[in-house]
Amino acid sequence: MEDVIRIVIVEDHDLTRMGLEAALQRREGISVIGEAANGIQGLKLLTSEKPDVAIVDIGLPDMDGIEMLRRFREYSAEAEPATKILMLTMHKGEDSVMAAFAAGADAYCMKDISMDKLEEAIRSTHDGNPWIDPTIASIVLQQVRQKEVVAAPETEKTVQIKALDAEYEEIVGNAGLTDREIEILQLIVRGYSNAEIAETLFVTVGTIKTHVRHILNKLCVDDRTHAAVLALRAGLIE
Known part of the structure; x- marks a missing residue:
């Protein structure tokens, strides 16, 4: 129980x-x-x-x-x-x-x-x-960036941020996400629940759960929030 x-x-x-x-x-x-x-x-x-x-x-x-x-x-x-x-x-x-x-x-x-x-x-x-909440994910993402960039002149910080973004882009690019998985990840970033994604894509909730599990495994993250932040960081989702 x-x-x-x-x-x-x-x-x-x-x-x-x-x-x-x-x-x-x-x-x-x-x-x-x-x-x-x-x-x-x-x-x-x-x-x-x-x-x-x-x-x-x-x-x-x-x-x-x-x-x-x-x-x-x-x-x-x-x-x-x-x-x-x-x-x-x-x-x-x-x-x-x-x-x-x-x-x-x-x-x-x-x-x-x-x-x-x-x-x-x-x-x-x-x-x-x-x-x-997806509406404030960008604030958290900005803070993650600031923590990962060491104290340095402004021009050097810009270079480091671009390098980090490229690193995340490579991680996501090598994850081998299918077009359907990218579509579902976009909806996750926008705050859709599994039920809402299923309704939007005209499939069952069970199918969406399977896709989400595959997305998390491919991105090597534990939950939807981390997957969304990683996608935003890599520029996969605008």
């Missing part, structure tokens, strides 16, 4: 919070065990209930979700297994995105995400695979 994913929601807008709870409770294998309307309540809830995944809004009234997350990570540094944190927000600026990950976020989703994609993000996050 599949383990139930225990969820806590920290969101100050009552209708949003109640809507999320009602929608998630109808999903098989997911149980909402608590909710909070501000950071103080959320911090107490996370430390007392120790959920598997916490869905946290950034724009909380007393302390923002990033500060709440930072305090929770400091408090529960030794706790095992650690609660996974999924940020669900309207904030997509670079400062918010990178601050959330620096504070210990495991996933970052925009509030206009569909319930199917949110469920996918929750399950992926719970399994230990980071989930990043």
